[in-house]
Amino acid sequence: EPEVTQTPSHQVTQMGQEVILRCVPISNHLYFYWYRQILGQKVEFLVSFYNNEISEKSEIFDDQFSVERPDGSNFTLKIRSTKLEDSAMYFCASCRKQGQAFYGYTFGSGTRLTVV
């Protein structure tokens, strides 16, 4: 069964450093998402991406964050100047659309980011 893969599975970084979280969506999916879950809190939507641009972003997704699809397979989340409160599990997801319906919404297994 097709999978969304995320790397690395764990990342420890020092406060103020930049990190890039990587995701390889399912190959025929064109809609991409990032979510995060801070320990003990709800899974939160960060950003959706389609046709090489952001289609929607939450208020969490400020100038510190950016997303990119640098080639035909990867979808990345960059966090500049990380803060302690960025420590969370970050999930990538992808899906496809047929007509007006969305299909195959699939999550990766996540990257646990720890900022120290």
Place this chain on the structure above:
Amino acid sequence: ILNVEQSPQSLHVQEGDSTNFTCSFPSSNFYALHWYRWETAKSPEALFVMTLNGDEKKKGRISATLNTKEGYSYLYIKGSQPEDSATYLCAPVSRSSYKLIFGSGTRLLVRP
């Protein structure tokens, strides 16, 4: 879609017990509802995607119903097994960019 509520927050049952959880959500601008089963350190596993009012879906011992007019969905597990222990998340979806808005989940622990 905001204010997705799941109850109970956690549930401890004995193996063989049947159980159910509730997800409530604002019914306006509804497009679909996803149920996920999530074990720590794994991807959320899709259980059901429900779209129509009155939908009932079943997968083995797990089933779900949907009421879009009053804004709730129930997830049922018949004859719980220890391997059912996980967090169960619901996530309604609005029509815009198909982002999922998650509830806080119900953490189920099934004791052998």
